[in-house]
Amino acid sequence: MTVGEGRAVHFEYVTADSGLLTLLPGDDEREYPAEPDCWRLTEGIVITGEYRTFEINAGGSSSRLVDLYATPEADGCLPVGEHRFETMISIVSAGAEPQSSAEWGFSVLLE
Numbered sequence: 001m002t003v004g005e006g007r008a009v010h011f012e013y014v015t016a017d018s019g020l021l022t023l024l025p026g027d028d029e030r031e032y033p034a035e036p037d038c039w040r041l042t043e044g045i046v047i048t049g050e051y052r053t054f055e056i057n058a059g060g061s062s063s064r065l066v067d068l069y070a071t072p073e074a075d076g077c078l079p080v081g082e083h084r085f086e087t088m089i090s091i092v093s094a095g096a097e098p099q100s101s102a103e104w105g106f107s108v109l110l111e
Contacts, residue, residue: 001091003062006052008087011062013047016083021108022073023085026067038077040070068108082109 007013015022024032033042056062070078084090086105 001058002053003056003089003091005053005088005090009054009089010062010086010088011066012064013045014085014087014106015071016085018081018083019030019077020071021083021085022069022071023066024069026065032069034069035077038070039068040074041072041078043072078110080110082107 003009011023012025013022022041022045024030032034032045034040035042042064054062068078068082070076084105088102088103091099
């Protein structure tokens with residue numbers, strides 16, 4: 001099946017409902033503007049407006065590593081509390097038109 005938007009499905013560039021945490025692609029080649037020894041961004045991240053889809057074979061799965069950062073609006077490195085991340089995924093047709101979609105998410109509790 002074809003799934004989209006690819007970044008949202010993997011929670012890349014998704015910000016928590018609180019606006020204080022964000023998930024960014026976590027590979028060793030990317031560096032983000034963060035305070036030294038702290039996971040707090042010093043400036044916002046620009047995200048391109050594109051729609052990416054990808055294929056998942058029957059019985060297959062897809063995963064990507066993401067890193068957790070505090071946004072510049074956060075007070076401190078990683079703000080304590082419960083933070084909800086939600087995103088929309090779609091099953092798309094061959095023409096990249098959504099056939100069905102669902103919102104899904106999870107919460108992170110930082111103590």
